[in-house]
Amino acid sequence: MTATAAPVRVRRKVGFWWFALSAAAIAVFAALPYLTSSLPSLAEADNGLAANYAHRPATVQFALYAHIVGAALALLLSPLQFAARLRERAPRLHRVVGRTVFGAIMVGGAAGLVLAPFSSAGIAGTLGFGALAVLWVGSAVTALRAIRGGDVEAHRQWMVRTFALTYAAVTLRLWLPVLIVAQVAAAGVDGQTAFDRAYLVVPFLAWVPNLLVAHWWLRRR
Template sequence: MGKITIRIIVFVLALGICAYALIQYGFFSAKDAGFVSIKLRKPDFHLEPWVYVLYAHIITAVLSLVIGPFQLFLKPANLKRVKRHRMLGYTYVLSVSISGLVSVYLSLYATGGWVAGLGFLLLDVLWVSATWISVNKIAVLGDIQAHKEWMLRSYALTFAAVTLRLWLPVLLILYDGSFIAAYHVVA
């Protein structure tokens, strides 16, 4: 597969997950979402304030998922593009930072219990860390190549939202339809 094909696939998958999130949580009630409906079956689960934290995560994660391909694949050749790259970069870093922080709270209530929660907590820590290491590489050290490499790692962790949704149906088949077993593995 060529670089252009991979870039198109990444962009289409990122937009697909963003569209799914916007439709599921923007047009329908969060109570109707598959993951949320599982949580609502537990008598000790309270939708509020959890759902507000979920919305903060969704908005910021979707923003970072959309910004990523533009930052990774479009090279800032002139001053105008450099300024745009920096502005999108600031937005991306802020979005990842907010989403990663609120996701720590969400990981405490992860579907699948502590196993999935631990997986998501580790993802949150790595996601925010890779992003800020990338910022350090460019802002403090001026190392453009290291900045690119760490930002690619950051976006790969951002893209976990996509890969989770791609792997989950496969794992459901492998685990004979056991959602919790499949979710433990994918988390």
């Protein structure tokens, strides 16, 4: 191994484990409350998302659970698709995981599109989360079509974009506290007001920078 290759390899390992562990943590953290408690009980416990959907029709509530399960599964498994050793040593497992991730994105994305009009962020949430759902599904479908057509490089590039959109579940939860603390510190507003204002921005902030970084990284390669 050359002197320049060693730092690159270390950075790749650090990056992989950061994405894998942060994705796993959010997948479990975000989904577990909804899989262990009912919407009414979560709403009574002052869970803002649950409170927004506790009184919705059964079809919307079903879409909420489908989105939570699909998105959590996609987020949990997606980093495995970028493990080079797994692709090389267990290609069949790589394909099985890939199909599972694709199915989870189809479910989570379709359900997210159903939920977008009911977002507590209003029109910003409808447009931001709706666009995310459409691009998420479209990117995954494009990645699948590429590999079926034998274009491995295009498949990898579209999988990077797809993961950038999947990772929005993490960046949303990273941006929210940053925006809330910044508002409280700078403007002295109360926590709830700061949250409401921040939630008007994160429907786009959660995924647009991710796509820009993915695009920059792909061009840099």
